[in-house]
Amino acid sequence: MSLTTNDVNKIAHLARLGIETQDTESYAKDLSGILDLMTQMGELNTDKVEPMAHPMDQAQRLRPDQITEENNRDKFMAIAPQTEDGLFLVPKVIE
């Protein structure tokens, strides 16, 4: 399995990940190499195997419906790149 630079650009866009044009080639090569490693998996028949998402065979714990958090807006706004009037600012969102 090998990926083209075009594939890499598509994936990068999906992940909103800027990559330098001159690096695209090397990402394509690296990812193709990693995908080659993956082909081993295909050799094993796993039709009857249940996928395992988690090491612990446990149920989700439920939290009582209680308000435990207080307003920490100032603390959170202090570490944000751009804020105004208690809002996080981003370039104009067009719907």
Add this chain to the structure above:
Amino acid sequence: MEWETVIGLEIHTQLATQSKIFSGASTAYGAEPNTQACAVDLGLPGVLPVLNEDAVRKAVIFGMAINAHIAPYSIFARKNYFYPDLPKGYQISQMDHPIVGRGHLDIEVDGITKRIGITRAHLEEDAGKSLHENFHGLTGIDLNRAGTPLLEIVSEPEMSSAKEAVAYMRKLHELVRYLGICDGNMQEGSFRCDANVSVRPKGQVEFGTRAEIKNINSFKFVEKAINHEIERQIELIENGGKVVQETRLYDSVKDETRSMRSKEEANDYRYFPDPDLLPVIIDEDFKAQIKANLPELPHAKKLRFKTDYQLDDESATILTSSRALSDYFESVVKTSGSEAKLCANWVTGDLSAALNKADLEIDQSPINDERLAGMLARITDNTISGKIAKQVFEELWQSSASADEIIAEKGLKQITDTGAIEAIIDKIIADNQDQVEQYRSGKDKVFAFFVGQVMKEMKGKANPAEVNKILKEKLQG
């Protein structure tokens, strides 16, 4: 060509929990921006979600109310996309294993009952809000709403007109409020609707290409938006065009739908099980506990009202439309000891009209169940007539006095003492000999004149039946 419409609705209901679905921040509406967004809601590095029990309970209650399969095992998945109101870059939702499976809801349109299938209902977290006011050409992000629990209810594409869609939406709205799982406040976005609309030539089996209309937040707009979209699609096809699968936004000001190009590109959500959350296991105990506390459902209650209280269909329907109203009604019947029909007439009649006029809900009524019952009891024991009762009702609405206090204070007690009534009638007959002659010569209509005179003299407080009886005897001589 004749066209047929196919509509399916996806309704997002905010579950009425105190805290968020995965954090302990408040869900209260209307707070200052970002004051109810904690580290988990903001998706800060390292924080983790823990599931709110009440969100699960409310989802199960809904599932039971629509006779759906409750999944013993459901899982949360991440739906990946970038948007500034989505702090983590993914929404925690459910994909392959929703908590509520297939169920149904019966709607009525033009007197015909139709069963609409509900495909599924799943739990997910709400996103924040983008504020487009001018921040030097930037957009402001408020994440107070981020993490509010949502139950997304997905219907089968089984509605064939905007009217049916509205009926379904109303029925669902009524149900979630009745169950107490959602406050149903549409202005505040607690109950939101997306509609999938397609058209096909009548008789064709396969579906046409559908468009999804987003952001329809009132019953009126749902009907208008869908009708508009149907027209748009038919016109498009009849002019040789093709409907494209896309998301369209309803603009209530211009009354039109328009394409949302920004949301269209690259819709590859890459769902996968959220590794921060484990499978939600709903065992028989959990279900039994919910079932035991499940309120009587509207449909069952309506049937009971018809049999137990001998109400007609219309009154029963109105009275069971909300839990608060049916509780009010049943309390009035019980406390007043009056006939159910009389109670129903007052609750659905004068009281509802007054509430409507004042734009109040039943639980905000100035006349509580106890005070209305107090008045109805006096009608039943003949202390006041139905006519006088209207006057008492006015007073009840204005003041905080009880019906008995009002009756005593205003002297509205009905006179049933025949001696007193006879004395007045004798006087009136003596004063109006001409009319007596007319009556005796066969002019029956004059009888009403005498009733009027007596009532006037007695300020309306005489028992009408008693007055009729005595008048008739005396006039016949």
Add this chain to the structure above:
Amino acid sequence: MHNKSLKELSHGLKNRDFSSVELTQEFLKRIKQHQDLNAYITVTEDLALQDALAADIRITNNQANPLTGIPVAQKDIFCTLNIKTSCGSKMLDNFKAPYNATVIEKFNLTGAVMLGKLNMDEFAMGSSNETSFYGAVKNPWNPNKVPGGSSGGSGAAVAARLAAYATGTDTGGSIRQPAALCGITGLKPTYGRVSRYGMIAYASSLDQGGPMTHSAEDAAIVLQTMAGFDPKDSTSVDISVPDYSATLNKPLTGLKIGLPKEFFSDELNADMAKKLTEAIDEYQKLGAEIKDISMPNLKLAIPAYYVIAPAECSANLSRFDGVRFGHRCANPVDLTDLYTRSRGEGFGKEVKRRILMGTYALSTGYYDAYYVKAQKIRRLISDDFKNALAEVDVIMGPVTPTPAFGIGEKMSDPVEMYLSDIYTIAINLAGLPAISIPAGFINDLPIGLQIIGNYFTEAQILNIAHQYQLITDWHKQTPKGFA
């Protein structure tokens, strides 16, 4: 002072042989002397001295716990209130966490003194500490060699005595591998034993924090503080924490040790095989029985891991978008530009590689072939361990295929780098606990022996490791120039 065990340090503090302030100053001095190792990203000198003063008062008041007043260094993946928490990335170079990780809270409560935050591979993605935005860490045993990763700063700091002990996190070997390459003891607990709250996620279903120390005896003390149920972490397991130090001296007579043939194949370096055989011989002397076992699906651990971990990381790292915290590009023209440039500038090459890999593995058309397939193989590997651990008490094997490799040696070939995790990765897929302990030297570079136990048997693993350390002194060796 810096060569003492935690027990000795605690005793010395209680005995007033030295104060916590003196001890802290000693380590701060050593950190400065050995800055060239690049083990620390942040040194919190003032705070450390304040904490030490408070600890001394606590000790005077006889309110000391076993770790009170003893200097620790934290991997920079744990969020620390108002202190830079970079995760080894430019993305978080400006990030001062507004809260403490649960693990940090636990250390604070016990009165530990934090010296600073340790270097690591960017977002814990790496096996050599070379992916750090803050540069490579040097191995104290040989400055031309890597210390391993991703907890490379932790491995180097403990080996060079720049902290009495450290924390690490392990997603595919990130505690055990640097422990092995730096000649220290590193324990990856059972998944769910140590809270992940406030520990910046790489791959949520695999990540686990644990102690990196000089000995198993020290690790038992540190794990005692780290372990325990946390209601803020849904994957934290609510079972009681045993006294890890209490069972260290249990005899090993009758202990059944399994040796998977897949771990000792021809691919294993001959010197390495020899050293491991010697270590296992010691266990036989201690009364253990050896059993050959097989875990046929082990060979698929690397491909399965390099689907699952990148898939989880691709979503976990989406929150780094330049909106609420962290790096934001200058003058974004629109939203897409804000995202792509902030992320493009903030993340290094290996992180990008894994995000791309994970995004690809989850995308339409590939999800079943990669992600679901990997989850199925994860099940098979986990079953292999279950079956093996039904027959034997513990499994032993190598930690790494070779001793520490040269800085720059494997950076050009990611696949080559990934293959160096071959002996550690499967354990994370299964969620089992495992320890790496020093088991000798090859060409003056330390190597590790790995002991893998059943779920929540940390006490037994520590006991087995401790018994070996009673009869060997590999763990007591100090790299030249750091004595």
